[in-house]
Amino acid sequence: MVRLKLLIFLVLFSLMGCSTQRFLVNQIQPILNNTVNAFFEESDLQIAEQALASNLKLVEGLLKSDPQNKQLLLILSQGYAGYALAFVEDTDARRAAQLYLRARDYALRLAAVQNKAFATLPNIPVTDLPQKLNRANKKDVPALFWAGFSWSSYINLSLEDPQAIMDLARVEAIMKRVMELDSSYFYGASYLFFGSLYGQKPPLLGGNPEKARSYFEKNIEMTKGRFLLSYVYAARFYAAKTLNEQLFDAYLQKVLNSTDDLLPEMRLLNHVAKQKARRLLKQKDEFF
Secondary structure: OHHHHHHHHHHHHHHOHHHHHHHHHHHHHHHHHHHHHHHHHOOOHHHHHHHHHHHHHHHHHHHHHOOOOHHHHHHHHHHHHHHHHHHHOOOOHHHHHHHHHHHHHHHHHHHHHHOHHHOOHHHOOHHHHHHHHOOOOHHHHHHHHHHHHHHHHHHHOOOOOHHHHHOHHHHHHHHHHHHHHHOOHHHHHHHHHHHHHHHHOOHHHOOOHHHHHHHHHHHHHHHOOOOOHHHHHHHHHHHOOOOOHHHHHHHHHHHHOOOOOOOHHHHHHHHHHHHHHHHHHHOHHHHO
16 A cells, blocks of 8 residues: 555655656745845855855756746856956956857846747847837836846957957947846946947947946946946056056055955955956056
8 A cells, every 4th residue: 555655655756746846946946046146245255155066056957857948047147247358358358258158048038938929039130239229118127137148248358250350240239238237236247338439349349438438427427336246357458458557456456456355246256356456467568
């Protein structure tokens, strides 16, 4: 009788396995959200790197049980982009580029799940993209932001690839829509995108150093100077590009002199900013 009951249970479990798995995934999502928050609050970069790598694979495993789970897709797009930014791009550009692509693809999957209009987002003609993006609303901002951020980061590491450069116009359209819908999302990072864009482009292709500076200053004003990556990007894509050595030093020293608890919920990225600031100061002779 016991064996019969066990056999019946196993049969029933196999028949409703997928829904049960999705139910269990939904039950642990609050834990995953807390894990993401704890990750960004971590101050030890080595602990954060080790924890994130293993947790990303765990979340990918959960996603196989619930392929359209919006929260898992968001965690993976954020996670792979953050991992590449914090731990890979300064030492292994090729690997970082692939990680950014993975982050972009998860974000694009999320965009398609949330809004059927974006199911073919990567293939929509650039001329038609603004009209298609007008269908987005504020709930689409996280997916569009992480798609745009990851895609632009990949492009920045793949400047020898003509196709990657051609995709920049597509990314600009996406990030412009993000800024229209919610310019404050993720500490106003869309301002950092446009600041970097106008600072990095040559004038003949639309570059404008003063416009770049205005975007960086808007971001710094919005975050009250507590999101230290703002200064790092301003140093790299404005001060260095305009050969303003004094401002370059001032931006980076501002980062290095900031307290560890300036922005507790983003302690990790502020530590990453300090690491990048030290690296830029060591590379100073390459810029001036």
